[in-house]
Amino acid sequence: MSARSGSSARPHKTNGPVSEAGFVLDVRSLGRRPGTMRDVRRTATDHGRLGLDLIAIPADAAVELDLQLQAVSEGVLVTGAVSGPTVGECSRCLESFDDQVGIRLTELFAYPDSATEQTTEEDEVYRMEDDLIDLEPVILDAIGLELPLQPLCSPDCAGLCPECGVLMAIAGPDHGHEILDPRWAKLASFAVDAPGTGDPAEGSTHPDQPASAADSAVVVSENQEEK
Structure with missing residues (x-):
């Protein structure tokens, strides 16, 4: 199980019953009895990009969640799959391309009053707040590790x-x-x-070509000497 930055999770304050939406899960119905489980299958969207500079799930794209929530003694264990479309720029030819990314999640969200919450640093484990779990920072971290730093439109892209x-x-x-x-x-x-032309007879005039003025002068001079 990976420990990621809990400080990146957005707190959610509520004043009454909360309906689940997007990447936020309300786990009150799960209870705290260890072993209790619940499946979550939904399509969520995020208003920001999820990924890296050259490739990411674009804003407002549909992200598929297929998760299982399990109550354990120290919190809620979230496992399952997340997938979504990606838009990238090829690092070789610089052309844009579409693809898909899929990740597996295994993450513990600690109860506010648990021993795990009290004995770990803030960035060592995710916390639950007001019976809410925000999966966005978990998904963001996992997608960032899954996506390539130098994406390619195809493995055999010849580039530019x-x-x-x-x-x-x-x-x-x-x-x-x-x-x-x-x-x-x-x-x-x-x-x-x-x-x-580099020929040994370089400088000689071809029979079919007119002689230059200098060559003509030399020929006249030779004729006069012969006379």
């Missing part, structure tokens, strides 16, 4: 192209970029701008 940021899922297997080592970038630009 590191060069252009396009989704690899739609870019296709042939998507790629010619990456030039920056140490050779200057040489590459020089090779493009430099005359010739």
